[in-house]
Amino acid sequence: MKKWFPLVFACLPFATQAQTSLPKIPRCGFELVWKQMEQAAPGFREQYDARIQAQLNNPDAQARPTGTVYDIPVVVHVVYYQNGATQKGNLPDSVIRNQIKVLNQAYRKSHADTGNLRAIFKPLSADAEIQFHLATKDPNGNPTTGITRTPTTIQYFGDVAVAMGDISSIERIKKTAAGGADAWNTSRYLNIWIADMRIEFNGQVLPAIMGIARPPVNPLPPNWPAGEAGGLAQMVDGVILQYHAVGNNNPYISELSSFGMGNQGRTAVHEVGHYLGLRHIWGDPDAGQECTPQGDDGIDDTPAQATMTDMQANPPSPTLNTCGAGTANDQPDLWENYMDYSKDNFQSMFTLKQVAHMRSICGNQRDSLFLDTPAPVSVAEVLSQDKALKVYPQPAAQYIDIGFDGKFDRLRIINTLGATVLADDKAGSGIRRVDISRLANGNYYLQVIGGGRSYNRQIVIRR
């Protein structure tokens, strides 16, 4: 954040100069999310990094075998400004469908410019075998286009507080009561909102964040505030995109041409990378930690990189090397990577280890997205599932004992917004006692996953 946030702030009092300063405002709000979580639960970042490493090194936590595609259901919420006859940001279906295509080409490594990758990095470029489709059923089981449209009277969701690290004005996009649109069950759909995150200040409209995503955070850190107080409570899971940055056929891209990010629709590719557990390729280091293991992205095969690549470089130098000699496994900066800030037109790849990590997230923290994939079960099976899962006591105050007939792989407790609030990834059988003393009073779903099936039971916590 230190890299860009003072720049944004510096722009604000000099609104008349803002046009010349705009290219320096970066495109992704991930560092703000990161900071918010660290504030809510100090030590979050270290725990998150440790979890990446443990998951990558644990064969039992690995994803489906290579050759098996993860197909993610997506709902796109278009939140557009409407005031009388004036309407802005209500993107047509053709742009949204195009964005899904761009995502699929990136995550299946099937677009035309993969060949532009420098030869030394070609062996690292991988097909993630992850794809995306607009949802065909809504949460009630009814047919849908996978696109919702909500008019709002809020013209610009960003406010000056964003420059101070407070993203609550942008989070309004995810809540109907705040002028946005409520999520669909976030454990079953990747929710993508399209809205206007720009900031109006002193009569100027400043581009702020082009995209922002919440990372997978199951389980919550042990020191997470009781009752989900803190940043995560306001942060609904999913991705927000600035409407200008959607698709590679966007009719409004020229309004942001001075921003310099390019027009290939790769903001969404980058943000979904965060949603699937990836960090920026330069590792968002604290001052003084550039090019060290502490300032790394936690992925072994991405070259060390001190900072983000300039979005204006057209193209960046092939020999650009911000860490250089003395760094372990020194290589040039990999500015073709989707998790950099280089111009859209030059981004073309994920690495093998980035792919392995995203697939591991799909098989673990995000596994509930794929529960619709197994063959439908019969009524008799549903009844036997019901019998297989027992919970005591109900309501519960401090703990629950979960009884299960057979082996299970993992447990989840999900709140009524669809967010996982407790995850236990230890496989077992018989009875498992789970401490729920950190969860607030309310209704939840207990989900037990075993044999490729999900067994669900509503539970109540009251004290």
Ligand SMILES: [Zn+2]
């Ligand atoms: Zn980012």
